[in-house]
Amino acid sequence: MSTYPRSNQSGNETRKPVILMVDDDPNNLSVVRDSLMECEYTLLAAEDGESAVERAVYAQPDLILLDIMMPGIDGFETCHRLKLQETTKDIPVIFMTALAETEHKVKGLAGGAVDYITKPFQREELLARIAIHLHIRELTNRLQEANETLELRVAERTADLAVANRELEEEIAGRQKAQEALEALNNSLEERIATSVAELRQKDDLLMHQNRLAAMGELLTSIAHQWRQPLNNIAAYIQAMQFLHKSGELTAEEMDKDISEVMDILKYMSQTIDDFRKFYRKDQELREFDVRSVAERCIGLTGPALKSGNIQVTVQGDRDIRATGYPNEYAQCLVNILYNAMDILLERSVSAPLIELHIQRQENHSVLSVKDNGGGIAPEIIPHIFDPYFTTKGPASGTGIGLYMARTLIERNMGGKLTVQNTDVGAEFRIEL
Numbered sequence: 001m002s003t004y005p006r007s008n009q010s011g012n013e014t015r016k017p018v019i020l021m022v023d024d025d026p027n028n029l030s031v032v033r034d035s036l037m038e039c040e041y042t043l044l045a046a047e048d049g050e051s052a053v054e055r056a057v058y059a060q061p062d063l064i065l066l067d068i069m070m071p072g073i074d075g076f077e078t079c080h081r082l083k084l085q086e087t088t089k090d091i092p093v094i095f096m097t098a099l100a101e102t103e104h105k106v107k108g109l110a111g112g113a114v115d116y117i118t119k120p121f122q123r124e125e126l127l128a129r130i131a132i133h134l135h136i137r138e139l140t141n142r143l144q145e146a147n148e149t150l151e152l153r154v155a156e157r158t159a160d161l162a163v164a165n166r167e168l169e170e171e172i173a174g175r176q177k178a179q180e181a182l183e184a185l186n187n188s189l190e191e192r193i194a195t196s197v198a199e200l201r202q203k204d205d206l207l208m209h210q211n212r213l214a215a216m217g218e219l220l221t222s223i224a225h226q227w228r229q230p231l232n233n234i235a236a237y238i239q240a241m242q243f244l245h246k247s248g249e250l251t252a253e254e255m256d257k258d259i260s261e262v263m264d265i266l267k268y269m270s271q272t273i274d275d276f277r278k279f280y281r282k283d284q285e286l287r288e289f290d291v292r293s294v295a296e297r298c299i300g301l302t303g304p305a306l307k308s309g310n311i312q313v314t315v316q317g318d319r320d321i322r323a324t325g326y327p328n329e330y331a332q333c334l335v336n337i338l339y340n341a342m343d344i345l346l347e348r349s350v351s352a353p354l355i356e357l358h359i360q361r362q363e364n365h366s367v368l369s370v371k372d373n374g375g376g377i378a379p380e381i382i383p384h385i386f387d388p389y390f391t392t393k394g395p396a397s398g399t400g401i402g403l404y405m406a407r408t409l410i411e412r413n414m415g416g417k418l419t420v421q422n423t424d425v426g427a428e429f430r431i432e433l
């Protein structure tokens, strides 16, 4: 308890504890002054209650020793007034009085005093009680200070948090807006992509149709050529029959033979028409087909044109190699590849022009390779030959759509693969399906 004096409330300079003694009897005052002499206290005095309250307001003592029986307002009333004022209400008050009855003590303590000392007092007891209450007072002050700092910091932190919170909310709102804008953009982008894809498909379909019509034009020329010979033959048979009939030499046997020959020729002609019709018809759904039959049908259709260029065509490979796709579109691709080979062989006037078809099975798919001996494709244009409108033939004879369509049909429509490479003597196209 002798640790007093300590730092004052602000904590940076020390002052001696100030004790205000209130008593109307000068003897009592000097007894207490003597008792406190050796202590580091500043002792102030007031002779009555009213001046005690006034002094307490401006001197702000650390402790008040208060007599009860005084002229004017008594100690209880003085204490009551001190406790009513904001500036003095926390100053600890110890009653010092000759009134020793319990009811006085209770009344004093109930009025806000922290302690009660009866006169005559023991010096040590007085010093001990003063020291305790000063210590408690200091601890209370420090606690209050700490509390205030804490409150301040909590307030600051709360303010900081409120700002951070507001910023966060703004950011969230910003992000939400950006997200919504992105979603809207995404949606419109998806729509635009879908429209573009649909438009592209439409264009592709149109191109495909044009390519088919072009191929059909060539095939019709080819058929016309193909039919010239059988038509001549039929005419010859009919003329021969007419001649024999006129000369009376037409036997029933001879007629049956000639008619059967004509029927065979007609069957062959009708077969070419069937093939042509099949080629013209667009496949509606994926189905399994025999690769070799389709290849032979294409050669049948392009045969006359190839033959007129003296181009030899061979087919090797098994018969029962099957693939799943659209056989007529597959045929369209093959016809494009065959005409390309034919064009090159004629353009470059290759001697002993040859186109070799080879059909084989590799793992779980079919491979049809078409090799020619036309000298191959210049390496620098290989990466472009499947591009739409890429041609080396000039506008009169090529549109540059043939291989683009072929790849689109095989890869996009049937999930297969169309590739090209040069061999020692020419180009080799491979259709894998």
Ligand SMILES: Nc1ncnc2c1ncn2[C@@H]1O[C@H](COP(=O)(O)OP(=O)(O)OP(=O)(O)O)[C@@H](O)[C@H]1O
Residues within 6 Å of the ligand: 336, 340, 341, 344, 372, 374, 376, 377, 385, 386, 390, 391, 392, 393, 397, 398, 399, 400, 401, 402, 403, 404, 427
């Ligand atoms: N067998 C081949 N040998 C050498 N070059 C070829 C061969 N096949 C194609 N090419 C080259 O590829 C180009 C593109 O062929 P594609 O079939 O796409 O168009 P095109 O034949 O020029 O015109 P289209 O077929 O539309 O009438 C050709 O112009 C040609 O230069």
Ligand SMILES: [Mg+2]
Residues within 6 Å of the ligand: 336, 339, 340, 402, 403
């Ligand atoms: Mg072509």
